[in-house]
Amino acid sequence: MKRLVSLFLALVMVLSLSVSLAEVTYPLTTEPVTITIAVAQHNSDAVEDFNTKYAIKMAEEVTGVHIEWIPIQEGNTTEKVATMLAGDLPDVFLGLVGDTAIAQNPSLFVPIEDMIEEYCPNIYATYEESVDGWRTFMTYPDGHIYGLIANYRFNPNNAINGTMWINQTWLDNLGLAMPTTLKELEEVLIAFRDLDADGDGDATNEIPWDWCQKYYAAKWAEIAFMFGSTMGSRGGGWFDIVDGKVTGAAREENFRAALEYMNYLCKEGLLNIEGITQTSDQYNANVDGGKVGVFTEWTNATHISDPELRAQYVYVGPLSAEGYTFRTMPSTLTANRNGFVITSACENVELALQWWDYMSRDVAATHAARSGPEGLTWEMIDGVPTSRSYTAEDAIAFGYESIAQHAGTSVFAASMGLTNCPPMIVDSLAAAPGGSTQTRAYAVKSYEPYYTEQSMSVGIVPTEAQEEFDFATEGLSDHINAFAAESIMNGVTDDSWNAYLKKLDDLNYDYYLEFMQKKLEGNWD
Numbered sequence: 044m045k046r047l048v049s050l051f052l053a054l055v056m057v058l059s060l061s062v063s064l065a066e067v068t069y070p071l072t073t074e075p076v077t078i079t080i081a082v083a084q085h086n087s088d089a090v091e092d093f094n095t096k097y098a099i100k101m102a103e104e105v106t107g108v109h110i111e112w113i114p115i116q117e118g119n120t121t122e123k124v125a126t127m128l129a130g131d132l133p134d135v136f137l138g139l140v141g142d143t144a145i146a147q148n149p150s151l152f153v154p155i156e157d158m159i160e161e162y163c164p165n166i167y168a169t170y171e172e173s174v175d176g177w178r179t180f181m182t183y184p185d186g187h188i189y190g191l192i193a194n195y196r197f198n199p200n201n202a203i204n205g206t207m208w209i210n211q212t213w214l215d216n217l218g219l220a221m222p223t224t225l226k227e228l229e230e231v232l233i234a235f236r237d238l239d240a241d242g243d244g245d246a247t248n249e250i251p252w253d254w255c256q257k258y259y260a261a262k263w264a265e266i267a268f269m270f271g272s273t274m275g276s277r278g279g280g281w282f283d284i285v286d287g288k289v290t291g292a293a294r295e296e297n298f299r300a301a302l303e304y305m306n307y308l309c310k311e312g313l314l315n316i317e318g319i320t321q322t323s324d325q326y327n328a329n330v331d332g333g334k335v336g337v338f339t340e341w342t343n344a345t346h347i348s349d350p351e352l353r354a355q356y357v358y359v360g361p362l363s364a365e366g367y368t369f370r371t372m373p374s375t376l377t378a379n380r381n382g383f384v385i386t387s388a389c390e391n392v393e394l395a396l397q398w399w400d401y402m403s404r405d406v407a408a409t410h411a412a413r414s415g416p417e418g419l420t421w422e423m424i425d426g427v428p429t430s431r432s433y434t435a436e437d438a439i440a441f442g443y444e445s446i447a448q449h450a451g452t453s454v455f456a457a458s459m460g461l462t463n464c465p466p467m468i469v470d471s472l473a474a475a476p477g478g479s480t481q482t483r484a485y486a487v488k489s490y491e492p493y494y495t496e497q498s499m500s501v502g503i504v505p506t507e508a509q510e511e512f513d514f515a516t517e518g519l520s521d522h523i524n525a526f527a528a529e530s531i532m533n534g535v536t537d538d539s540w541n542a543y544l545k546k547l548d549d550l551n552y553d554y555y556l557e558f559m560q561k562k563l564e565g566n567w568d
């Protein structure tokens with residue numbers, strides 16, 4: 044009965060829609076039309092067939108446009124996209140191409156600046172209402188717009204990568220207080236190492252603090268921040284910004300201090316030395332297995348599937364090392380101007396635009412495109428899209444038997460829709476009481492006082508400047524990461540530090556900083 048009611052409601056929604064949007068008639072086509080879309084697939088997405096995802100299925104039913112999906116796993120996209128650009132173009136790239144690919148190959152893409160208002164009336168209205176200066180943000184140096192925005196307009200939850208979590212039950216078992224400084228954390232780690240914190244009778248099977256350089260939310264950067272070093276920030280790179288000036292964070296003494304401290308922790312068995320090399324699967328298995336006292340993650344719910352174990356972990360605010368203040372550079376813009384990009388191979392440009400406009404038709408539709416059917420992982424409360432705490436039973440009731448065991452985790456959330464490339468979402472979901480989104484929001488909030496005053500601007504870099512930069516700074520990131528790994532494993536000496544600095548010079552680090560200064564100012568003259 045409940046199912047019938049929601050079906051009826053969905054039907055009413057569809058019918059009322061065709062009334063309210065006078066200029067667009069659905070279906071968009073009565074002839075069979077197929078559009079191929081290469082799409083960035085979230086690493087945690089457990090659903091193979093995008094056409095079974097709720098909003099996409101509904102879009103085909105209403106618009107009559109069939110999509111043939113080419114999913115490409117995130118983190119694995121560069122080479123595959125390059126191959127496609129070299130000859131095997133899909134009709135559309137969704138969440139896969141960046142500024143550089145477009146600026147370097149403009150003939151492979153369709154300029155759409157004169158088509159948005161006509162073929163995407165809903166999107167146009169949203170941009171006009173909610174995105175200040177959208178034309179400037181989206182227009183390339185050649186004067187064209189090639190993409191429509193995907194992802195959140197801005198989401199505070201996406202400003203940083205990891206937040207830090209500690210097992211409260213272990214603290215309670217050992218009669219320990221919540222640490223408020225890195226020094227206090229060290230005392231806790233010693234107890235986790237030496238005592239049977241989880242109470243299973245074995246005092247040697249705890250990993251006091253785990254991390255993983257191959258996992259975006261658990262890299263050494265998360266520990267460098269505790270020493271006031273912005274190296275590896277989500278919103279930056281190998282630099283800091285102080286009073287409007289880009290500065291060389293890679294040369295700073297606090298970066299060295301962070302690496303030396305990590306080496307000390309590893310030697311003492313307080314930090315998992317495997318963090319340098321272990322895969323993200325290994326890391327997540329350690330965390331999911333309840334072996335870890337302290338870790339950094341998106342939230343405690345990201346990979347812990349057992350709700351009871353998940354509830355043992357609480358967030359720790361940012362901890363500062365002695366003599367330093369925590370510091371990180373946030374990413375202030377999550378909107379992807381190259382979200383939905385039509386290529387020169389597309390024979391149905393208008394239909395492609397209209398299909399994406401249907402996916403973007405209103406606030407609820409944008410959330411459904413990312414988070415699945417209303418009433419499961421999210422719901423409308425007083426007209427506000429709000430995340431919802433849900434159980435495996437709820438998931439089964441909505442027809443998600445095959446992934447119900449992942450209910451409450453990022454795997455389930457990522458399987459609902461276009462996780463990192465939905466049509467632009469103006470405001471992220473409001474927090475559900477007790478839900479993991481709320482926990483993420485609270486955890487992130489505790490970091491906000493420690494953000495740099497300014498972060499990198501988001502203008503499009505001219506092609507020549509970008510090409511010169513890519514060429515001149517090739518190997519710089521590898522050098523920094525290799526030095527960090529070596530230092531965490533074996534420590535830092537004056538000799539190793541000086542050799543590292545010398546090679547930074549050789550790899551044009553000064554030029555790197557000058558480039559970042561120009562980018563910050565948007566000044567390419």
Ligand SMILES: [Ca+2]
Binds near residue numbers: 241245248
């Ligand atoms: Ca134990």
